[in-house]
Amino acid sequence: MERLLVKGTIKLADVAKAAGVSQGTASNVFSRPDVVREEVREHVLKTARQLGYAGPSLTGRLLRAGKVNAIGVAAVEPLAYFFDDPWARALLAAVAQVCDASGTGLALVSAKDRQKLDWNIKSALVDGFILLCVEGGEKLVQLTRERQLPFIALALNDDDPSVASIGVDNVAGAATAATHLAELGHRRFAVLATEFSYDHVGPVGLGEIERAVYSTSRDRATGYWQALETFGIRRQDVPIYETDNHKTSVETGLEYLFSAPEPPTALLAMSDHIALLAMNWLQARGLSVPRDVSIIGFDGVPEGGMVEPGLTTMAQPFDQIAQRAVRAVLDDAMPIEREMIDVTLIVRGSTAAPKL
Template sequence: MTQSDRRPRRRRPTMKDVAEHAQVSLSTVSYVLNDSGPVAPERRNRVLDAVQVLEYSPNESARSLKRRGAATIGMIVPDLTNQFFAMVTEGVQRAASARDVLVVLVVPDASELPEEKQAQLLRSQRIDGVIYLSGTGSMPAAIYELARSGPVVLVDEQIPGLDLPAVVCEARRGAREVSAHVMEQGHRRVAVIGGPPSLWTAQQRLAGYREAFAGAGIDPDSVPVLPGDYRQASGRELAERALAAEPRPTALICMNDLMAIGAMEYCRDAGLRIPQDVSVVGFDDLPVSALLTPRLTTVRQPAHDMGFRAAAALFDLLENDESGAIGELPAVVQVRDSVGPPRSDR
């Protein structure tokens, strides 16, 4: 055995190493390496310098996956009519394309098969790993079996009792900050149009709202919470119920943009002006939210990056049997036109 044979083998650099060295996002690295998206020249040069310094081979990860027979991953997403879910899925697809890996997309809402049957179908296709965006807050038994035999990464949700890597955003902080913005405008009579209580996202956002209420001297238990299902029709229906109360709330805090859009639709049809008669906020920052009249104040989640990082974590598990530490991605309040001071005559 030579001296070089006894030398410990250096860990192969990953795309995440390149991103950290260049101080850019994983998606930016992918754009540069695959020439698949616009990147400012200064950032592009930082990525290329990092590739050279780290001696990173862009195709090494794909070759490693193929050596282990990994050519296909599955993604389960509840509903692609929700733009946020579609953007997460696009992030997954971009990361997979960078490694020549096929994504099998499963959308339970678009099929007659329930989520459990869809998961069984994935298992029969010999999927190498799964990215799971839960619509229920629980994990079907078939996906649990997949997790026992291969890697599963959660995105936008955490499931209590399951020690699985998850890519999420700072939902609680974002919810607290957007609610604080509403309180700072002088609102004290508010109602929450919530999400499904079983979902981690809904629980985190509600906790953030309650913290903001308490910080403004409002008893959180006095604020009505009307659970919805994250769909536009739900927002419309619940806005009608919330605004029928006497005295009428001056602000509606909606747990996602689709329900906020539904709430705004009801207000328009009911002759209520936004924000003069009622303020409305959302969560997600869908592309359409900045195009509404008035433009929607909301919380931006980095949907594309969440999907990209979930896929990167899955590939780490396939290559190295471990995923790097996955922290919460930032949630940023987008202050626009749908929030204003409450009218003094109400």
Template sequence: MARSMHVRRPATLASLAAELGVSRTTVSNAYNRPDQLSPELRRRVLETARRLGYPGPDPVARSLRTRKAGAVGLLLTENLSYAFRDPAAIGFLEGLALACEDAGTGLLLVPANPEREDVAAVHRAGVDGFVVYSVPDDDPHLAAVLERPVPTVVCDQPDLGNVDRVGIDDRAAMNSLAKHLISLGHRRIGVVCMRLARDRNDGYVSLERQRSAHFHVQRARIAGLAEAFTEVGVDWAGVPVVERFDHAIASGASAAAQVLDRDPRITALICTSDILALGALGEARKRGLNVPHDLTVTGFDGIREAEQAGLTTVRQPVLEKGRAAGKLLLDSAERTRPRSVTLATELVLGSTAASPRGVVEERWFGP
């Protein structure tokens, strides 16, 4: 005859309360409202729970009862590993995590592959609100987020006008960098930019694509450059602008090669991110070019690797940006209109920008 196996049934909130001789509310408070109990009573509840094998309140049942998930969702239209690989994304994620820690809430990453339109991850996410990190204005995952009846904060892009937003003035920041290069004497330039839309385009960018880009940050940075150089007589239609879909150092190197192959006489290569600029620096070294005297290279973001390389760039407060987005989302105060937080940037004058050789010689020896 087979022996019947005795399986110990896990303790429940009711059985734990009976064991302790307290109410179920007291047991629940030990987990959810510890300030309502004395330290000694809470310790006794938790110790007895461990002894009896009580796992704690069911988070799913609790969320159904309270209609609160206890977590913030971060939507980024990249593969999940991007959040832990890209330096700017890492800084932003740290700032957002700090805001969540301060509020005692969790953080759920909701990755969305930029080349897929499956929005199931957004619909499944059990969160009390979303922070949307740098997505295009036509992204289906963004549309799915906005359909959810929860608060949303957009960071960087897109600027929807009717949704809370945290960002910087990208156009003004890049315009400031452009004016610095103009003051050094640069007129023959090339541009390497991050992706402008959801479709893959690893090549030259038309004026129409620049002006209609669905990634607002890149559109604003290019517009800031175009405005500054047009003011000093540069025909922007003749400036080579090369786009890369993948944000990687290798992408910056290949894009720089594409620009330099087309026009070896350019004196400055302006990149819309530090990652791309680091790749451009590597390509310049590979070609035996002296940076900054043969070629000026600039970036944008102010990541640690750029500082170590002495890159001339624009530094933005990525950690504070994440923290501000989290605070804005978690602020439960009633509000009647969308809020916007614009953070300051800083032009960093590194060692990768200088006057072109001809300008230097003219300054030393005259016309």
């Protein structure tokens, strides 16, 4: 087939001119082919192939329409975070189900590097964002505000009332977790915490927790304290080890806690991921869960029900959170103030009365 020579990028106007038709007719060939006579349509398509024109830009068409029917899910993490972290994976799966039901597209927007994250958010072809604010929430909020698209923040780690957000009741959930273990008869507790501040792992004192940067961790510690104090257990008698929610820091924390003269019989883990890592560490050292140590997590990820024994946890309603977040973005139904959702105690085999 002879190829026509046209300098530069081929545009629809070039096709129309070469085919001897109006630009409106050429546009209809690609967007509304049923309104164009067959012989004209075939002539225009043949001309387009000769020029090397593949068709109008889908991106441009969507932008002109004002809606792309897609949501971006953003995090200050590498893309692998969405698949490696149990909480992010469970939440993303729930959001995907909601989007599937409505025929809405889903884009993952992520980067650890500020400059790359800035570009990824600015260039994402979406109608709005769901922000996973476990870490770097203020950075996500700032960049997304600059994009001037609707967004909803999940697990926001500060109390900024100007940010539309959905969160779980961390204080009440943590109090329920501690009460469950105390009612079983436990009196020697320890906490494996998520981060309270930037780039720190290790034992933390009461003052450091009260000054915490991350409100999620602070609120869960507060809930534990409030519940345990009703059983006569002072907060200063409950050691708390701050982890970064990864294996190395969790195992270092367990070595610290279980080197004490009277190690804990009950562990309060601020995430299911931490709890599952702790179960593996204890069992590898010949300690039985729950006969020697009871463990309760926080999140309700599916993996907690797949291990042996099953993990007792405070479960977040991922389906409810996903439904609410997607509706906030697509239906302009943003909460006026921070919307709180209750968590539910799920009792499995990782908790029991302490051995005598």
